[in-house]
Amino acid sequence: MSTLDVAAGAIRRDETIGIVLLLAFAGGYIDAYTWIIHGVLANAQTANLIFLWAHAMAGNWAKAFHFVPPILAFAVGIVIAAWLRRVAGERAGAISTLVEIVLLITIGILHNRLPDLAGTLGISVVAAMQSGMFIKVEGTICSTVMITGNMRQAVENIFAAVYGGAPPGTLRKSGIFFALCAVFGFGAAAGAYATKTIPNLALGIPVIALLIVLLRCETAPREVTG
Incomplete structure (x- = not known):
């Protein structure tokens, strides 16, 4: 955790609730965009893999191979994020966000000129970098690009609080994870409408x-927990 250590009573800038909710909004938005424009999902590689094999088993290889590039591009994005964490340290989150912004602007400008494949690859790299770089909220593992794990943690925390013996803050954590799910869904709705x-x-x-995430990563002071 370096100097911004949750165990020492502080929260890393890139793990604050505001930043993670903004990323969840972007994650849902981008998934809706790529589904409508390209017929694949930028974030949910589980779904892409299912579609790939469902079409392959039906003998429709052209449709099956349509889902291969985003899966490979996602893997490339994860590698880039892992490399940035090694070489950039605490600046990795900000640098990754800047790269994502540049890629999205480039794809947006060339929207009518790029073939579908190029747009899909670029957006899948963006999604993977976000997935690999922003993995916690207030020190707890989360996802800003899908809701499955967040929903599980939200429900588990409610169960723990109701059952008894849960540590302080359990219901608050549940609320954070439910908020992540809701904001991701709102992002998907906004993405579908705008697209x-x-x-x-x-x-x-x-x-x-x-851009707001980038500014907050660069300027926001660390937040201290009570």
Whole structure:
């Protein structure tokens, strides 16, 4: 955790609730965008893998191979995020966010010129970098690009609080995870609406969210827990 150590009573800038919620919004938004525009999912590689094998087992290899590039691009993005963590230290989150912004702006500008494959690859790399770089909220593992694990933790924390013996703050953690699920869903709804109504400008909205994340990563003081 370096100098911003949760165990010492502080929360890393990139693990604060505000930043993680913004990232969840962007995650849901980008998934909706890629599904509508490219027919694949940027974040949910589980779904892409299922579609790949479902089409393959039906003998529709053209549709099956359509889901291979985003899976491979996601793997590349994870490698980039892991490399940044090694070489950039505490600045890795900010640098990763800046790279994501540049990629999204580039794809947005070239929306009508890039083939579908190029756009899909770029957005999957963006999703993977976010997935690999921002993995905690207030020191607890979470996801900003899918809700399965967040929903599990939300429900488990409620059960622990109701059953008794749960540590202080358990219900608060549950609320945070439910908020992540809700904001991800809101992002997906916003992404679907914007992609249908303003497809050429749709990627500008997650860029704004990521710009706010970048500014907060660079300027926000650490938050101290009570």
